[in-house]
Amino acid sequence: MDLGQLGLREKLIEELYAKELFNINLFGWKIPVADTVVVMWIIMAFLIITAFLLTRQMKPVPRGKQNLVEVIVGFFNSFSRDVVGHHWRVFAPYVGTVALFLAFANTISLFNFIPGGDYLYKVTGLNFFQHIPDNFLKPPTRNINIPASLAVLTMGVCIFEGIAIKKPKNWLRSFFEPSPIVFPFKVFDYFIRPASLTLRLFGNILGAFIVMELLYLTLPALLPAPLSIYFDIFDGFLQAYIFVFLSLFYMAEAVE
């Protein structure tokens, strides 16, 4: 059977490459904005607005929405305290940010019932919405740029905090401990780890995404619904958890 006959190959390639929606002109440069970045902005706006609404008027006795905030923040605090130990305060906000972003990014395809750009353009008459394709809420992590930049940022935090907490001299010395032979491996670590973080997140999300796309193509009714619970929700949260867990693990190693 030829993949091309089904149009699957073209469809997959189309899905995997980020589409450039529009350009931003900044000081004469044209900066293209891909759909994955727009989805990320949507998630960011949602997170920031929710956080702002939920943290207003904190009371000593938690009630309702305040419980949710305290559970989330307390979870990340205790999580980073368990893994990192003494310096958990530095990493808890970063880990929480990455985990919240990834949790929403991996599961965002659940929110595809929101009407697409054409409909919004008809209703509002704003030209901006014409650029938005239908069903464009797909996990931005399926594009390798996003896991890669998350992993690079995580390694950057590891290096930065390692230098800040250990002092530059001790940080440099840690490359030669316990013996100078390990130096190339320790340097190599800084390339292997982000690559492995990137590919793990990217591969898992892409795999789940491809399986779900195949299911939608071949069996559009009934079956995708229960499998979506595994591939979209469970796998998404699990991969977000594993990503931040490994990030914390590397950070703990960098500052200990």
Added chain:
Amino acid sequence: MFDFGPSFLWVIVNLLVLYFILKIILFKPVTEFMENRSISIEKDLENASKSKAEAEQLRQERMQKLLSLEDETEQILREAHLKAQKEYEEIINAAYERAESLMAKAEENIAAQREEMYKNLRNEIVSLALSSASKVIEANMDNKANRALVDKFIKEEGAA
């Protein structure tokens, strides 16, 4: 698929912005709030246990005091009781003695008066007898010898 491009930089910038915003509006205030609350709760609990211990100590002291006061009261009552009993007995005894002495005195008086009365009665009887006798015998028996005779007779009669 592996088109590293401007999205890469966009994501880094976006994530840094998200990190700082969420740190300022979510993680930092909530963590501080929760820590302050747990500190204040700890302090409150400590204060509560301290004041509870103080109250307990105070209660014990009061109890001790109350118990000793009760003992004291009982002792005082007992002493008062004893004293009252003693006084009562003394008063009763004195009253008895007084009554006895009064009785004796009264008996003495009565005896003396009776003696007196007897004496007077005898005298009366003697003079009555003498006057009746003198009337009977018409003789002047009012002399000393006769009177002694009658006296003697009456005495004998009274003694009989």
Added chain:
Amino acid sequence: MSTGGVIAIAAALYAFVGAFVGIGIGFATGKAAEATARQPEAADKIRNVTLLGCALAEAAAIYGFVIALVLLLIYKV
């Protein structure tokens, strides 16, 4: 055999890596379950270690999957 067929076989072999990784993760999870049954009070630590090990082992399967995908999508089969 055409080049496309060779590439398809190569992709299939890369995807087949997942089978061994599945066996490995199965072993690890089974041992973790045994350890949890033996020492339920250490469940948190065992879970963390298991997740770490599974995530690291899973990377091999993911590499296989990604390389297979690259082979299939970038070279015309």
